Amino acid sequence: MKRKAKILVVDDEAIIRDSLTDWLTDVGHQVSSSENGHQALDIIQKERPEIVITDLVMPGIDGLELLKRIKQMFPEIQVIIITAYGSVPTAIQAMREGAYDYIEKPFCPEKAELLIEKLVERQALLDENVSLRQKLEDKYSFENIIAKSAKMQQVIDIIKVVARSNATVLVTGESGTGKELVARALHAQSYRKDKPFVAVSCAALPESLLESELFGHEKGSFTGAYAQRKGKFEIADKGTLFLDEIGEMSPNIQVHLLRVLEEKEFARVGGNEPVKVDVRLITATNKDIRKAVAAGQFREDLYYRLNVVSIELPPLRERREDIPLLAEYFLRKFARQNQKKVSDFSLEAVDFLLKYEWPGNVRELENAIERAVILTRNAYVEANDLAQDNVLMTHHRVSSGKKISDVEKNHIVQVLIETGGNCSETARLLGISRMTLYNKIRAYGLTVNKVDRR
Numbered sequence: 001m002k003r004k005a006k007i008l009v010v011d012d013e014a015i016i017r018d019s020l021t022d023w024l025t026d027v028g029h030q031v032s033s034s035e036n037g038h039q040a041l042d043i044i045q046k047e048r049p050e051i052v053i054t055d056l057v058m059p060g061i062d063g064l065e066l067l068k069r070i071k072q073m074f075p076e077i078q079v080i081i082i083t084a085y086g087s088v089p090t091a092i093q094a095m096r097e098g099a100y101d102y103i104e105k106p107f108c109p110e111k112a113e114l115l116i117e118k119l120v121e122r123q124a125l126l127d128e129n130v131s132l133r134q135k136l137e138d139k140y141s142f143e144n145i146i147a148k149s150a151k152m153q154q155v156i157d158i159i160k161v162v163a164r165s166n167a168t169v170l171v172t173g174e175s176g177t178g179k180e181l182v183a184r185a186l187h188a189q190s191y192r193k194d195k196p197f198v199a200v201s202c203a204a205l206p207e208s209l210l211e212s213e214l215f216g217h218e219k220g221s222f223t224g225a226y227a228q229r230k231g232k233f234e235i236a237d238k239g240t241l242f243l244d245e246i247g248e249m250s251p252n253i254q255v256h257l258l259r260v261l262e263e264k265e266f267a268r269v270g271g272n273e274p275v276k277v278d279v280r281l282i283t284a285t286n287k288d289i290r291k292a293v294a295a296g297q298f299r300e301d302l303y304y305r306l307n308v309v310s311i312e313l314p315p316l317r318e319r320r321e322d323i324p325l326l327a328e329y330f331l332r333k334f335a336r337q338n339q340k341k342v343s344d345f346s347l348e349a350v351d352f353l354l355k356y357e358w359p360g361n362v363r364e365l366e367n368a369i370e371r372a373v374i375l376t377r378n379a380y381v382e383a384n385d386l387a388q389d390n391v392l393m394t395h396h397r398v399s400s401g402k403k404i405s406d407v408e409k410n411h412i413v414q415v416l417i418e419t420g421g422n423c424s425e426t427a428r429l430l431g432i433s434r435m436t437l438y439n440k441i442r443a444y445g446l447t448v449n450k451v452d453r454r
């Protein structure tokens, strides 16, 4: 049997209020209604609904203000916002303020009913007696993206709102911050989700090959073009095309791409016949593309076309709150994959995870945990497993400088060599903590090669 919910509908327009109230009552929910924000707050105090559906534009306390007050007083109440068609910016703001979702006017009550059904199911799932961790993970994950920090929650909110539009999205962020994951989430949350998601890296191919990879070619268009070939744009028709490392795209292809965006059609390489496509474009880069624009390496007009919405992924070191949940998520994933009974981290391991700088971001964290799970002989992962205990220093250059830092660097290298790259032993001999040693290894830019410990 479907679970029923206690709902409050707030709207100053009687037609919307009443039709929604009647509809939701008819399908079995317990529904109250209110025509303004003040009255709504009264009812919320008395009745404690689980869900509030509110219009945004109302005299007195408007929907956004109501949302803020609800989230302050009763954070557990889920709020759904009703917005005018096309007012995405307000919707984004509402999501940032903690709204669960929004419905665009005009809407049919079925749509609201479906949304509520999903919400109620989700709540039920969260309430079930799953382990606390699993609960946390469900609460803070969205389309395979673990996001607990406020910064990442904002990213998720933006994804939810823009996924449904056709706007181009430029995803930026350091290497390994999850740009491709975000692109996939945007696709999975869009109405295109059952159509192809096609990813192309603009850095992987030389210019001429990339052009035919993207736009296809006609038979005989160049030596070796024995048959007509469809490009990724055609393959992605009705779906999403993800162009990674867009900053590497050559000027020629930039022009070609701009034309496709403007005219929604193009010709295959070596052909004249226009090909029409309906493709949602998402691009990503770990470079500062505005600099490339300023330097004349990237077309400004193209940049604006690609950057209708931008999503910036913060580096992991700026959102350390995400680390524990990510670490456990990866631990479970790799334990399952490798059929190992590893279920936890030692306290020191957690300490290490939290303090380390993670220059390679989430990808580095994921790799470190995969390696640790594979290597450990215990039921839990220890700091040693994570910190690449057996490393061999290679290509180290002992400098002949006279600065104290040079002397320190040389000394560290020397001791590391003596211990065969054993960090614990090295730290002990040097009389410093492993963390300190690890930070120094990085600070001095020492190259370390991992050696399997088997």
Ligand SMILES: Nc1ncnc2c1ncn2[C@@H]1O[C@H](COP(=O)(O)OP(=O)(O)OP(=O)(O)O)[C@@H](O)[C@H]1O
Pocket: 144, 145, 146, 147, 173, 174, 175, 176, 177, 178, 179, 180, 181, 182, 286, 326, 362, 363, 366
């Ligand atoms: N928030 C997250 N939750 C779970 N997994 C994540 C998260 N962010 C990144 N990952 C994982 O980290 C790895 C790197 O992510 P992804 O490939 O999306 O990064 P990227 O920004 O595209 O990196 P690059 O710039 O190097 O291409 C992937 O395995 C991805 O699944």
Ligand SMILES: [Mg+2]
Pocket: 179, 180, 244
């Ligand atoms: Mg990537």
